[in-house]
Amino acid sequence: MSRPIETTRAVSTDFPPPRARQLVEEVARELCARGATVAVSEAACGGLLSSFLVSVPGASRWFHGGTLVYSLKSRLKLSGWSQADIASYTGPSPAVALRLARNLRFELGATYVLSETGYASAATPADPPAGTAHFGVAGPAGDASWTYVSGCADRRANMQLFAERGLECLLEMIRRGPPDPEQETSEAAD
Numbered sequence: 001m002s003r004p005i006e007t008t009r010a011v012s013t014d015f016p017p018p019r020a021r022q023l024v025e026e027v028a029r030e031l032c033a034r035g036a037t038v039a040v041s042e043a044a045c046g047g048l049l050s051s052f053l054v055s056v057p058g059a060s061r062w063f064h065g066g067t068l069v070y071s072l073k074s075r076l077k078l079s080g081w082s083q084a085d086i087a088s089y090t091g092p093s094p095a096v097a098l099r100l101a102r103n104l105r106f107e108l109g110a111t112y113v114l115s116e117t118g119y120a121s122a123a124t125p126a127d128p129p130a131g132t133a134h135f136g137v138a139g140p141a142g143d144a145s146w147t148y149v150s151g152c153a154d155r156r157a158n159m160q161l162f163a164e165r166g167l168e169c170l171l172e173m174i175r176r177g178p179p180d181p182e183q184e185t186s187e188a189a190d
Contacts, residue, residue: 016052017160023167024052030174031062036111038170040066041100043092044120044133048163064110069100069117080107091127092117094145097136105138112139114170116162118148121155130155133162135169140178144169 016024031038040049050066053059080103089096100115118133131150136143148165150158 016055020048020052020160020164020167021055023164023171024056026171027053027167027174028056028059028062030171031111032058034111034174034177036174037062037064037109038112038114039064039104039108039110040166041104041113041115042066042068042163042166043070043116044118045116045159045163045166046070046120048159049114049116049166052163052167064108067104092119092132092134094134094136094147097134098138098143098145099136101136101138102143112137112170112174114166116166118158118162120158120162121153131158131161133158133165135166137169137173139173139176141173141176144173 027038030036038053040053042049047068050063050068053063097115097117100117101113104110104115105113113136115136115138116133119127119130120133122128122130129149130153133148133150135146135148137145146165146169148162150161152158152161
């Protein structure tokens with residue numbers, strides 16, 4: 001039996017936060033202008049990237065979906081990793097971020113894939129500092145990776161900061177655009 005949800009409680013409409021909202025609106029405009037699509041693979045963001053992206057009306061035209069690969073088991077099942085990959089895994093890195101992006105681009109066929117992996121908070125003293133994230137973007141202009149250190153130890157703040165930085169990386173790659181075939185041809189002729 002279903003019951004109506006109580007609606008007397010005030011609900012915040014400040015989602016995504018202002019900076020993230022600005023970024024996802026820019027991403028949406030750039031993707032729509034190019035007829036391009038995006039997918040995401042996220043870990044320490046905990047789903048914020050996907051949530052921010054689908055908050056834009058019309059996102060179903062350009063958002064192919066995403067994976068939340070927070071645990072090694074989920075990477076094994078959702079990211080094409082083998083048991084050997086899991087056994088040799090040493091933690092988040094730019095190479096891991098690129099691998100996640102490339103694999104999901106192959107799996108979902110999105111024009112661009114943004115991946116994020118990092119440490120929103122330190123689990124052990126051996127971990128890199130809290131606030132360390134690695135991003136990868138796979139797209140038609142090639143692939144790139146970035147490392148970001150927030151300098152913040154607050155887990156929730158880092159999740160948001162990682163998502164915002166990831167969107168900035170994605171925008172950078174979208175704006176690079178695919179290689180110009182005419183320029184490639186003229187360079188090859190030189």
